[in-house]
Amino acid sequence: MVPVNYYIVLSAILFTIGVLGVLTHRNALIIFMSVELMLNAANLAFVAFGSAIQSFSGQIFVFFVIAVAAAEVAVGLALIVEIFKSKRSIDVDQISSMKG
Amino acid sequence: MHLAETANTGFLFLAPWLVFAPALGLLINIIFGGWFMKHSWGENAVGIVASLASGAAFVISVLLTWSLAANHGEVARWYLADWIHIGTLQIDWTFRIDSLSTTMMLVVSGVGTLIHIYAIGYMHEDVRFKNDVGRYSRFFVFLNLFIAMMMILVSGDSYLMLFVGWEGVGLCSFLLIGFWYELDTLGRPSWANSNAAKKAFIVNRIGDFGFLIAAFIMFWNFRSLQFDQVFEAAEGVAPGVILAITLFMLVGVAGKSAQIPLYVWLPDAMAGPTPVSALIHAATMVTAGVYLITRSAELYTLVPQAQYIVALTGAVTALFAATIAVGQYDIKKVLAYSTISQLGFMVAAVGMGAFVAGMFHLVTHAFFKALLFLSAGSVILGLERGHHHLAHAHHDENSRGKRKEERGEGTREEGEHFDPNDMRNMGGMRKTMPVTFWLYMIGTLALAGIVPFAGFWSKDEILLDASRHYPFIYWLLTIAALFTAFYMGRQIWMVFFGEPRHEAAAHAEESKPIITVPLMVLAFLSLVGGALNLPFEGFHNLGHWLEYTLHEVETLPLDYGVAGISTVLALAAILLAWLIYGRNPLRSGETDPLKRRLGPIFTGAENKWFVDEIYHAIIVTPFVKTSQFLADVIDGRFWHDWFHETVIAGTYNWISNIGLDRYADQRGIDAVANGLGSLAQWLSATLRKVQNGFVRSYALSVLLGVVLIVGYLILK
Numbered sequence: 001m002v003p004v005n006y007y008i009v010l011s012a013i014l015f016t017i018g019v020l021g022v023l024t025h026r027n028a029l030i031i032f033m034s035v036e037l038m039l040n041a042a043n044l045a046f047v048a049f050g051s052a053i054q055s056f057s058g059q060i061f062v063f064f065v066i067a068v069a070a071a072e073v074a075v076g077l078a079l080i081v082e083i084f085k086s087k088r089s090i091d092v093d094q095i096s097s098m099k100g
Numbered sequence: 101m102h103l104a105e106t107a108n109t110g111f112l113f114l115a116p117w118l119v120f121a122p123a124l125g126l127l128i129n130i131i132f133g134g135w136f137m138k139h140s141w142g143e144n145a146v147g148i149v150a151s152l153a154s155g156a157a158f159v160i161s162v163l164l165t166w167s168l169a170a171n172h173g174e175v176a177r178w179y180l181a182d183w184i185h186i187g188t189l190q191i192d193w194t195f196r197i198d199s200l201s202t203t204m205m206l207v208v209s210g211v212g213t214l215i216h217i218y219a220i221g222y223m224h225e226d227v228r229f230k231n232d233v234g235r236y237s238r239f240f241v242f243l244n245l246f247i248a249m250m251m252i253l254v255s256g257d258s259y260l261m262l263f264v265g266w267e268g269v270g271l272c273s274f275l276l277i278g279f280w281y282e283l284d285t286l287g288r289p290s291w292a293n294s295n296a297a298k299k300a301f302i303v304n305r306i307g308d309f310g311f312l313i314a315a316f317i318m319f320w321n322f323r324s325l326q327f328d329q330v331f332e333a334a335e336g337v338a339p340g341v342i343l344a345i346t347l348f349m350l351v352g353v354a355g356k357s358a359q360i361p362l363y364v365w366l367p368d369a370m371a372g373p374t375p376v377s378a379l380i381h382a383a384t385m386v387t388a389g390v391y392l393i394t395r396s397a398e399l400y401t402l403v404p405q406a407q408y409i410v411a412l413t414g415a416v417t418a419l420f421a422a423t424i425a426v427g428q429y430d431i432k433k434v435l436a437y438s439t440i441s442q443l444g445f446m447v448a449a450v451g452m453g454a455f456v457a458g459m460f461h462l463v464t465h466a467f468f469k470a471l472l473f474l475s476a477g478s479v480i481l482g483l484e485r486g487h488h489h490l491a492h493a494h495h496d497e498n499s500r501g502k503r504k505e506e507r508g509e510g511t512r513e514e515g516e517h518f519d520p521n522d523m524r525n526m527g528g529m530r531k532t533m534p535v536t537f538w539l540y541m542i543g544t545l546a547l548a549g550i551v552p553f554a555g556f557w558s559k560d561e562i563l564l565d566a567s568r569h570y571p572f573i574y575w576l577l578t579i580a581a582l583f584t585a586f587y588m589g590r591q592i593w594m595v596f597f598g599e600p601r602h603e604a605a606a607h608a609e610e611s612k613p614i615i616t617v618p619l620m621v622l623a624f625l626s627l628v629g630g631a632l633n634l635p636f637e638g639f640h641n642l643g644h645w646l647e648y649t650l651h652e653v654e655t656l657p658l659d660y661g662v663a664g665i666s667t668v669l670a671l672a673a674i675l676l677a678w679l680i681y682g683r684n685p686l687r688s689g690e691t692d693p694l695k696r697r698l699g700p701i702f703t704g705a706e707n708k709w710f711v712d713e714i715y716h717a718i719i720v721t722p723f724v725k726t727s728q729f730l731a732d733v734i735d736g737r738f739w740h741d742w743f744h745e746t747v748i749a750g751t752y753n754w755i756s757n758i759g760l761d762r763y764a765d766q767r768g769i770d771a772v773a774n775g776l777g778s779l780a781q782w783l784s785a786t787l788r789k790v791q792n793g794f795v796r797s798y799a800l801s802v803l804l805g806v807v808l809i810v811g812y813l814i815l816k
Contacts, residue, residue: 031795
């Protein structure tokens with residue numbers, strides 16, 4: 001059996017990759033995918049801890065997260081499509097009309 | 101039981117109306133006087149209202165006297181209202197009805213009413229000679245106010261109530277002396293009359309100061325100002341205290357009753373209309389001092405030193421004023437100095453403890469001096485009528501054509517200023533004014549002390565008391581009486597005998613009955629007034645009456661020696677006056693024959709022994725100089741210019757400009773406020789860069805926040 005530490009380290013690595021993806025890329029789709037990566041890193045940590053403490057609650061949380069992520073993708077992709085329609089671009093740095 | 105009580109109090113319930121009746125009269129004349137005066141009957145209405153108000157006070161006085169007599173002279177009090185309640189001090193407005201106060205009430209309201217009636221006629225002409233008819237009703241308002249105040253004075257049951265009346269009559273005196281405040285005695289525009297009024301008021305203020313000090317000492321030692329409580333407590337304190345009280349009270353008496361050294365206001369007070377001189381400055385108000393000493397008899401009898409000082413003051417005043425009267429030419433000034441002299445007699449009497457004699461002389465003097473003043477007023481009016489008549493005749497002859505443009509101008513504008521008070525303008529008036537002449541003769545004989553006129557009996561009683569106990573004072577008073585007869589003789593010869601020295605005197609006209617009838621009543625009283633207190637066994641009526649209040653009264657039988665000496669001296673003085681003034685009557689423009697014989701002595705008397713000048717030099721001028729110094733140097737330059745402007749305002753300005761404005765305000769408070777503003781600007785300028793619109797930098801912020809929070813949670 002693989003120790004839980006390994007899963008957590010993998011989860012942390014995946015999360016960090018996601019964070020760096022969000023912070024460094026300007027393409028909205030890639031940011032979107034990086035966010036998915038971070039969500040799934042968290043899912044991995046949930047499942048790993050759930051199995052480590054012999055509890056289902058971790059897996060139940062993961063189902064909720066997947067459901068919410070699906071909803072998020074639906075809303076987020078719709079927003080990106082609308083933004084692309086108006087700006088002809090999905091570069092997030094172009095979308096700065098809220099600048100103070 | 102109830103009936104018995106009613107019988108006991110009698111008419112006592114009327115006591116407050118002594119004050120309210122004249123007060124009502126004056127209110128009616130204040131409110132409706134102006135409306136009355138718009139009608140032809142207005143003057144009579146005003147005069148009748150005022151006379152009725154004063155007459156009502158007289159009727160009430162009679163009824164109170166009757167109640168008191170029916171009650172065997174038992175002191176009665178009628179409580180009207182609370183006044184001062186502080187701690188144990190309790191002063192009410194209570195009317196005190198005893199034989200002394202009723203005597204004063206009868207004199208004040210009786211003589212006062214006669215003078216009110218006389219004034220109806222007198223003021224009718226006076227306001228016309230002075231061209232201000234509208235002032236008629238004001239005169240009667242003041243007269244009624246005077247009666248009300250005098251009633252408060254004599255009916256008060258404590259020294260404080262007495263003082264209220266004392267000040268009130270002083271006010272009335274001031275108002276009436278200055279009745280023609282914008283004129284002088286000759287009717288020319290001037291401040292002479294108002295200055296005379298101020299002089300009377302200010303000199304009286306000095307006296308009132310003495311009275312107040314006496315009242316304060318009383319309150320301090322006895323804790324009360326009510327007469328009976330004071331007298332009861334007086335026996336228990338050191339004689340020095342009583343001496344201080346009585347001597348300070350004497351200062352008040354000297355002010356109000358015109359004694360040395362405060363008598364100087366009374367001659368000037370003759371600036372008032374003649375009824376005022378008669379009522380206030382001869383018959384009633386000036387006797388308030390005599391009343392005060394009589395009222396305080398129980399205090400004065402405790403300290404013989406004070407009594408002697410009072411008697412001496414009175415006697416010296418009597419003689420001193422009599423000598424001045426010899427040298428006066430103004431008919432009213434002679435009577436004024438005579439009044440001072442006679443008040444001196446009264447003060448001497450009450451000072452010697454002869455309270456009955458003093459009060460007796462007060463009563464008879466009120467009769468004959470009022471008579472003399474009012475008759476003098478009649479003479480003055482007669483002369484004014486004569487002068488008026490002449491002026492018009494003159495006018496008709498010389499300026500028939502100019503009449504139209506000069507119409508309406510009174511005698512005031514006639515150029516030469518005729519003095520109707522000057523005896524040198526009179527002479528021979530017994531032919532033109534026979535009624536006034538006979539009335540004046542009666543007054544003169546009463547004042548000179550000739551049997552059987554009232555003045556003889558009262559003056560003789562004073563001389564008799566003096567001869568028994570105080571020989572020095574007796575001689576002073578006897579010589580004063582000699583002078584009295586002489587100056588009155590001089591006046592009679594100068595005014596009524598000889599030839600007219602001015603055309604006005606030749607054309608003088610007799611006065612109307614409204615003026616002469618009250619004089620006849622006074623003449624009758626001057627004739628028979630002595631019957632009040634005849635010095636024979638079974639009489640002494642006034643003495644027995646006052647005994648109810650004064651307790652110990654010495655009744656002396658007539659001493660033929662004393663009476664004989666004074667009568668012989670009086671007759672001799674009149675004879676001497678005849679030798680000098682009657683045998684060879686003064687002619688127009690001639691010097692007074694006595695002046696030719698006595699020279700500087702007469703000049704001294706004529707100039708009042710320069711007392712006014714001395715007072716002016718030693719009191720008034722230094723006072724004015726000191727006031728100017730205080731006002732200019734101390735107040736103006738030191739306090740105002742230097743202390744207030746430089747020190748206080750300068751320091752304030754310096755502190756506010758430099759300290760507060762420049763440092764505290766500009767550098768302190770402004771800096772904080774501006775700093776806050778700058779800080780907010782800087783913060784917003786800085787923070788707006790955070791809101792850069794880049795999603796990724798927001799995400800970085802979120803990450804950093806999460807890292808911080810998680811780091812804190814892990815590492816705590």
